[in-house]
Amino acid sequence: MTGQVRTVDGRVAGRRGQATRQKLLxxxxxxxxxxxxxxxxxxxxxxxxxxxxATFYQYFPDVEGAVLELAEEMAKEGATLTDLxxxxxxxxxxxxAAAEDLVDGFxxxxxxxxxxxxxxxxxxxxxxxxxxKIRMKILNAVTNSLTDSIKELQDKGRVDKWVxxxxxxxxxxxxxxxxxxxxxxxxxxxxxxxxxxxxxxxLVHLGVTGKKPTK
Amino acid sequence: MTGQVRTVDGRVAGRRGQATRQKLLxxxxxxxxxxxxxxxxxxxxxxxxxxxxATFYQYFPDVEGAVLELAEEMAKEGATLTDLxxxxxxxxxxxxAAAEDLVDGFxxxxxxxxxxxxxxxxxxxxxxxxxxKIRMKILNAVTNSLTDSIKELQDKGRVDKWVxxxxxxxxxxxxxxxxxxxxxxxxxxxxxxxxxxxxxxxLVHLGVTGKKPTK
DNA sequence: AGAGGAGCTGACGGAGTGTCAGGTTAGGTT
DNA sequence: AACCTAACCTGACACTCCGTCAGCTCCTCT
Numbered sequence: 001m002t003g004q005v006r007t008v009d010g011r012v013a014g015r016r017g018q019a020t021r022q023k024l025l026x027x028x029x030x031x032x033x034x035x036x037x038x039x040x041x042x043x044x045x046x047x048x049x050x051x052x053x054a055t056f057y058q059y060f061p062d063v064e065g066a067v068l069e070l071a072e073e074m075a076k077e078g079a080t081l082t083d084l085x086x087x088x089x090x091x092x093x094x095x096x097a098a099a100e101d102l103v104d105g106f107x108x109x110x111x112x113x114x115x116x117x118x119x120x121x122x123x124x125x126x127x128x129x130x131x132x133k134i135r136m137k138i139l140n141a142v143t144n145s146l147t148d149s150i151k152e153l154q155d156k157g158r159v160d161k162w163v164x165x166x167x168x169x170x171x172x173x174x175x176x177x178x179x180x181x182x183x184x185x186x187x188x189x190x191x192x193x194x195x196x197x198x199x200x201x202x203l204v205h206l207g208v209t210g211k212k213p214t215k
Numbered sequence: 216m217t218g219q220v221r222t223v224d225g226r227v228a229g230r231r232g233q234a235t236r237q238k239l240l241x242x243x244x245x246x247x248x249x250x251x252x253x254x255x256x257x258x259x260x261x262x263x264x265x266x267x268x269a270t271f272y273q274y275f276p277d278v279e280g281a282v283l284e285l286a287e288e289m290a291k292e293g294a295t296l297t298d299l300x301x302x303x304x305x306x307x308x309x310x311x312a313a314a315e316d317l318v319d320g321f322x323x324x325x326x327x328x329x330x331x332x333x334x335x336x337x338x339x340x341x342x343x344x345x346x347x348k349i350r351m352k353i354l355n356a357v358t359n360s361l362t363d364s365i366k367e368l369q370d371k372g373r374v375d376k377w378v379x380x381x382x383x384x385x386x387x388x389x390x391x392x393x394x395x396x397x398x399x400x401x402x403x404x405x406x407x408x409x410x411x412x413x414x415x416x417x418l419v420h421l422g423v424t425g426k427k428p429t430k
Numbered sequence: 431a432g433a434g435g436a437g438c439t440g441a442c443g444g445a446g447t448g449t450c451a452g453g454t455t456a457g458g459t460t
Numbered sequence: 461a462a463c464c465t466a467a468c469c470t471g472a473c474a475c476t477c478c479g480t481c482a483g484c485t486c487c488t489c490t
Contacts, residue, residue: 167414175390199382206421
């Protein structure tokens with residue numbers, strides 16, 4: 001069902017082909033985290049991989065296409081983000097722990113994949129549906145769970161009726177993503193990395209439950 | 216003090232020069248909102264402006280340089296965002312109105328300038344100090360005011376001591392920016408534009424005051 | 431009118447893109 | 461071993477865009 005890896009011209013990639021393809025992806029990833037997206041050239045990636053541009057075009061239609069591949073890989077890994085929210089209770093002390101874990105997990109995931117995520121964010125903002133879908137895939141993992149949690153609290157009457165759980169969840173997740181993408185920015189506010197986390201957790205807790213946490 | 220506009224090779228730009236320069240900026244802006252940043256070429260901008268690439272290079276070092284110019288212009292206009300927060304009280308009904316106005320103003324500003332802001336965001340995330348500074352300039356306008364408001368509440372004992380006002384303010388502003396940049400994304404959650412605003416206002420209010428709003 | 435600087439662009443070398451034809455390599459078949 | 465085939469790679473090429481410079485035109489002031 002996974003379908004074999006295929007070259008642009010339809011050939012089936014064998015062992016050797018897969019290897020060079022992978023190497024190209026690795027070099028692209030490296031390239032993305034060291035130079036601005038706009039300046040990433042096929043020829044540079046090929047050079048770094050010790051091969052020729054023509055080989056690159058055998059496996060990917062263009063740089064963007066290769067980035068999509070990279071992003072897809074990451075999105076698969078990102079599915080595990082669900083675990084950060086699934087099956088958590090949002091009452092009392094466990095709620096605070098839930099918020100903390102969510103912030104922590106999310107931030108470290110974003111940090112680890114910041115280079116590709118930057119590009120995905122850009123593509124999505126530019127209206128490219130392929131990037132947009134990948135971004136959704138990652139965020140959905142968290143947002144859906146969070147939405148359900150809020151809905152549950154709402155049904156119990158612990159959250160106002162006029163609140164839209166999806167809107168709140170989506171906004172909180174967007175916040176986490178944005179803060180993660182611009183972590184360095186906070187340093188110039190005099191806010192340190194370690195200080196940031198509990199404050200984010202507070203906002204998440206407030207957003208989900210509508211109340212201050214009991215630490 | 217503003218210093219005259221100069222060409223790349225140091226000439227002082229006169230009336231005619233200013234005009235073509237401006238036209239180039241306008242066309243670039245148009246270009247940015249119709250095609251992905253990576254695909255914006257000097258030659259296209261020049262063509263659209265009815266001039267030659269060589270002319271473009273007379274006024275800007277490259278596409279990035281021109282985008283910076285555009286961003287700087289926008290940042291000046293963005294200084295007015297301070298008005299959304301300055302001199303507001305964060306207690307009772309006025310607080311809710313303040314939150315609503317902030318969200319409204321912020322979102323519409325972002326919408327209006329989304330194309331350039333996308334690029335600024337990218338540049339900042341990539342660690343380019345010039346873009347980073349511009350982004351700060353815009354966000355500072357709001358964040359600083361918000362930080363002060365939270366500090367004030369904290370001094371009055373209405374906000375917990377362990378809270379870091381700058382971290383909260385920064386996170387809230389980052390949230391607004393992120394949501395604004397991906398407004399379309401929320402539609403796929405089944406969240407409509409009009410529905411989004413009050414929920415964002417709620418989150419802002421919760422973040423600043425730590426309490427639910429009294430509408 | 432003409433001097434001089436502002437303004438524009440054709441032309442060009444250099445670099446990246448994307449394609450194709452043709453050569454090389456790996457693995458299976460007889 | 462000899463052969464075949466499909467996978468794999470790349471040199472070469474036409475094309476596009478970049479970035480620069482010399483030289484032309486236009487405007488303005490005297």
